[in-house]
Amino acid sequence: MVVTALECVLALLVLAPLAIALGASARASIIVYGASLLLTLALAIIALLVLLGHGPAAAVTLPLGLPWLGAHFRIDALSAFFLLVINLGGAAASLFALGYGRHEEEPARILPFYPAYLAGMNVVLLAADAFSFLVAWEVMSLTSWALVIAHHREPENLRAGFVYLLMAGFGTLMLLLTFGLLAGGSGAYDFDTIRAAHPSAGIAALVLILALLGAGSKAGLVPLHAWLPLAHPAAPSHVSALMSGVMTKVAVYGFIRIVFDLVGAPAWWWSMPVLALGAASAVMGVLYALMQRDLKRVLAYSTIENIGIVFVALGLALAFKAHAMEAAAALAFTAALLHVFNHSLFKNLLFCGAGAVLAATGERDLEKLGGLIHRMPQTAFVVLIGATAISALPPLNGFVSEWLTFQAILLSPQLPSWGLKLMVPAVGALLALSAALAAACFVRVFGIAFLGRPRSDAAVAARETDSNSLAAMYAMAALCFVAGILPGLLIDGLAPVTQMVVGHPMPAQGSIEWLSIVPIAESRSSYNGLLVFVFMTVSGVLGAFAIHRLASDKIRRGPAWGCGYPDAGPRTQYSADSFAQPIRRVFGTLIFSARETGEMPPPGSTAPARLTVTLRDPVWDALYAPIAAFVAFAAERLNLLQFLTIRRYLSLVFGALVLLLLVLAIWP
Amino acid sequence: MHGISFDIAHMLAGSLVLVSFLQLYQDRLSALINTFAVHALVLTASVAWQAYVQHAPHLYITAVIALVFKAIIIPVALRRIVIKLGIHREIDNVVGVGLAMLAGIGLVALSMVVMLRVTAEADPLAREDLAFALSVVLLGLLMMVTRRNAVSQVIGFMSLENGLVLAATGAKGMPLVVEISVAFSVLIAFIVIGIFLFRIRERFDTVDVQALDRFRGERR
């Protein structure tokens, strides 16, 4: 199985120079994306087979890389699950790109890097030693950087690429240090040896912090998220879908692999930083999202929110594991993995929808869209399903993972530590707050972009997207629906992963009657997505039928009522900023120092009035700006080294030599 | 262990914390005075229940003192002062209501942790009542710190004292002499503050402490 997977990855890597060779011809994009689609589907099927237990979870060592280490690859349950998630996302993005890729102006800047990006992500998951892991991680970062700056004519894309490169370098440095600490003095980098070694408590704590920084920055945890809302919108839409829906999951995999698998038994306090950062990301992410006008930036911030939810569930799992509450740990971990799966589905769907809107109208600004439901009805329908799913509404899949997370929170009073006793209710409240705000965010996005009347000529001229893009979106939507009404199947499918990582699976859901899910005990809580869906459909249809038969089914059309005011044009409808105003007033004044100032012209003047809204990003002001200022300051100072005389340079050399000799003399 | 008397004592102590939160929420002076009267009433009920449960008749006197002085005389007097001084009826907050309540929850959590850890061996009823009492004290202090109006600071001080009384009765043994002397000292403090308020008002035409700071020469 591993060998087959590696062969598919090799094929993906071969596509890259092939794409360069094919140049910018029309067939090139079809060949590259079509081949990527087939290869990622193949990888997904391999992963599914391993997860269901039909393939041997073998390992293989290739004579690549460092000569004394080789390159170890293996597929175990954890990597199989993440391979499935990533390749499903990759397949959807490739299918979407078959249609969307025609709109690209410079496809030669994208086509070579795209399959290499997919290959890099897959190799991270297949790697079983630190060197291959890090090399693949860097390949992933660099190819995605190239894709981010693909549209290089816009200056903000170049800035986005720069920030992304900085943060990616920071993340890799953290991971390098992590693996260095784990390998210890002996330099044994393969995962089996690391797993067998038991580091001391101090080293393990350091590993946790470094892994949180390294993997967390790639996943988009606040406060290391600053690159994400810049980079994800800058890339072409199918690549944004991959970055948001898929690459963040690779980072989550890295975190789980290091903290849950390689470093050994967790200490009691480990969950606290994870919970704190997760809850902060969840709330801050969605609040940022509500303040944005750019459609893709909203989706990028929403990714930060969902990664926060995943990390909250992982933190709970870590807490339960540290206190030997295995059933609860299994529940929390399953909730985290299920949310990983669900998020990759609906985030891919939403980014593909945003790509379709961008291709149809040329606009990403919400203030210029509107009324697209009439002009792009099918896109509107699938984006509606995505928006409903991401708002955690039954009977779709977002609700199931959120419900399981809440059930895990309800098990937490049994944790003995006081810090956790005070932290978990606060985290629960923040999680509930972020869920409600996410629904508000997506009412805003869907309502402004698709409903209402068009706010610009570009929106009036929109046409429906092509069938390949629609097929990808319908496939994602269908998977969202199936995952929502048959969650028991997914939970059972995740059992081997939970068994491997936490040591205990969730109770088997397949045997429960009517396909409900019962996470703990029948008397305690249960949920049946299928029956809720059937009930709603039957009630709705029954009501509609009864009313149409017995009462009336006539419809007349007329101008909109609007309280009797004559129609004043599309400018009078709510804009994205005005929709967010109540929430901005409630939450934004404190967190973003949101201020609204209105300038009214004096009476008699015909100048326009002006309303200005200023927001400050607190994380940027508190963390990034001081660091940037310090770097600039240090660079200024160190710049003096450029202008020294020859005598000064010689004395520097002399001083260094004397210092080293001193060290040699004193060192025992 | 979970007798009904246990539960009622808890309920009353918890209601005292709840009324402290309600005090934090108010932004009109007359509503704040009414809430303080309710605070004193709940304290009366709690002390009376403790007197019944612990079979300590001297606590009934404490309850009566709380009822007469704090629930009737002091609110009436405060209302008279507010009308006579013509104090601005809206309370100025340093931080918003939301943040103040959030800080209040943090303080309750803090007092829970402190009390329940420090008194790990004691009787469970007393421990948890002590935890609530400490919360009331801290919430009274929070009110004094986050309000600009002198009358609301007085009320914060009074509710702090209510918390102390709750703690003392819960801990099974505040001698009557101590109780009477504490009550009288609070009354004296109240009269002195009232006299000062009149004086300040005569002199400066306002009892807003921010304005007073300006007069003291401290710039803000």
Place this chain on the structure above:
Amino acid sequence: MAVIADFAFQGAQMLLVLLLAPLLTGFVRKVKARLMRRQGPSLLQPYRDLIRLLRKDVVLADNASWLFRAIPYLIFAATWVAASLVPTFRSGLMFSWTADLIAIIALLGSARFFLALAGMDVGTAFGGIGSSREVMIASLAEPAMLMIVFAIALIAGSTQLSTMAAFMNSPEVGLRVSLGLGLIALVIVAIAENARIPVDNPATHLELTMVHEAMVLEYSGRHLALIELSSMLKLLLYVSLIACLFAPWGIGGAGANAGLLLLGVGAYVGKLAAGGFLLAVFETSIAKMRVFRVPEFLGAALMLALLATLLRFVSRSF
């Protein structure tokens, strides 16, 4: 045989909530009118209003989409299903295990999601006012509701409503501080969710004071009837929820005989009447808040519910 009886009970509950919802609204309006020394409309007036609306033609705006036409049915379906799952006269109904209290709240949340979308559909300013205010209120009311659920679930040991009702009916429950806090928070959230004074005025005709009414401004005919019926059902749901959790006396268990069930129905109607009366008195005695005081009001409910949950985490005897 037992399966058929179970189906019958579940169907009876669904029919009961559907029939009683307009009566509850009519009762509240009547009591409010009487308190204001008016005669008030008859108790059956909401039924007549609904029938009148159902028979009328629907007038749609020119640019209303298929979503606009489908949303009333979606809202009605979600609210009716949620209302059927709250135990009224009998707990342990056949499908009560398909959705626990968190799922019921999420069903109401999806009804609200679609209603907010409906407000945005036609593209008028009033729809936007309604939707934006509604999602602001929801962003505080829903977390408060979830924290209340947590607090009560931590006491009752389950999020299933039947188990919770049975626990609250048993002598183990005692008088808990967190239950008291939860009750107050639940009443505040119920007022906010049902668009009652002081959060929103259900009888207003001034657009700038509307929240719920502004979203449904463009609806007419049978669509409007369904939306009105859904809000009546939602009010019934919340009153039933408060009754089931905090006044669960009279709810029959799974094995109750016909006499006990009739008693349960009678007790339920009595609880509805009491709840409606208290709501009417409360609405008459308090003024509507300005819009930006509502977040403080709901924030207080969220804090109370958070405090209740925190207390349960700290000690089992709270």
